[in-house]
Amino acid sequence: MTDLVIYLGDVITANNIMIANASLYWDQAISPVRNRGIPWVSVFGNHDDAAFEWPLEWFSPPGIPPIHCPQTTTSYSGDDECSFKGTGRLELMSNDMKHNGSFSSYGPRNLWPSVSNYVLQVSSPHYPPSPVAFLYFLDSGGGSYPELISNDQVKWFRQKAEEINPDSRVPEIVFWHIPSTAYKVVAPKFDIRKPCVGSINKESVAAQEIETGIMDLLLNRTSVKAIFVGHNHGLDWCCPYNKLWLCYARHTGYGGYGDWPRGARILQIIQTPFSLHSWIRMEDGQVHSEIIL
């Protein structure tokens, strides 16, 4: 039984969606999880609110497709409601959060337009007040926003962690979309060999534009166990980086580049003594790349 699904960004490719609000496509993308009554959270990737790009083929026959305007024309007030401008992070997140099963959050306003910075407490059903782990979610930018985790996000993480986990007693797991440059340092050169574990290493790490201190902070917190990112569809490994594990998820959706078989990274948290197990489950049910982090 799955307790929580984490959408690690690039839920939709918003470029060139010819409607005023792309939330409809977001809803379609998350519908398999919603229909099964499984709770979920989401963070943003670089494609979710990417800027509109004019495809060259629109300038040849059959030409530019018609814009789909909102159905209710009575309140139509002009370009804002009927354009190619795309849908911003706040709009997408506000739609996600409307659903009952969503545990996603905007994150603090002072970090906007970096949306989706928040923490979830994982508790045992036997004693809910006591945290078993904290899951931190960060917006690593991209699309309408630079590809980075800013100094303000680092500050927010530090303050939050000191507030909820002052003695670093509770294990912490971190999720964002675009790998930090540390992933380049640990990336397997050719084959994936121990201590790394995974099954595909088919492209180079496409890291964030700059590093502003998030990795230093995480390395210095004894409670942080692992970081999970998406972004690179052709990579699914976990590698150690000092005392941290740096992991990729597995390309899960039907969109985006590459034709590698789809799968999902599974995490299992064992409470006592605490351990974090992970493996990849393919669409056909095959399981591989098991590891204890």
Ligand SMILES: [Zn+2]
């Ligand atoms: Zn991406």
